[in-house]
Amino acid sequence: MNDLKIRRAEVTDTEAVYKIALSAKLPDLPSPNFEKTGFLIFVPTVTEYKKRIKLAKHFLVAIVSKTIVGYLMSYNRIDIEVLGKTEDPVIKKIRSKY
Numbered sequence: 001m002n003d004l005k006i007r008r009a010e011v012t013d014t015e016a017v018y019k020i021a022l023s024a025k026l027p028d029l030p031s032p033n034f035e036k037t038g039f040l041i042f043v044p045t046v047t048e049y050k051k052r053i054k055l056a057k058h059f060l061v062a063i064v065s066k067t068i069v070g071y072l073m074s075y076n077r078i079d080i081e082v083l084g085k086t087e088d089p090v091i092k093k094i095r096s097k098y
Helices: 011-023 046-055 077-084 089-097
Strands: 004-008 059-064 067-073
Touching: 011 046, 011 059, 011 067, 046 077
Parallel strands: none
Antiparallel strands: 004 059, 059 067
16 A cells, blocks of 8 residues: 655655646646646746745645655745745735735
């Protein structure tokens, strides 16, 4: 049986995270079961994911049989402030709402 492991993301995980993100980007999903599969409206670039992995304390990856199968990324106020000093499109959107 394969065991699920969750750990903090590392920079070496960037490509795997990016591939997962691309596979979940709307409207490219093969299935309309969004509530089960999840989805993304915006996918950051590989460089932007690297920045987030280095910065965010809450960027986690799920691993099964040594393969990254999912990820969770969240921001705290400090992350938003640091990323907000760059041209990060996700943070610009967040800041424009609040």
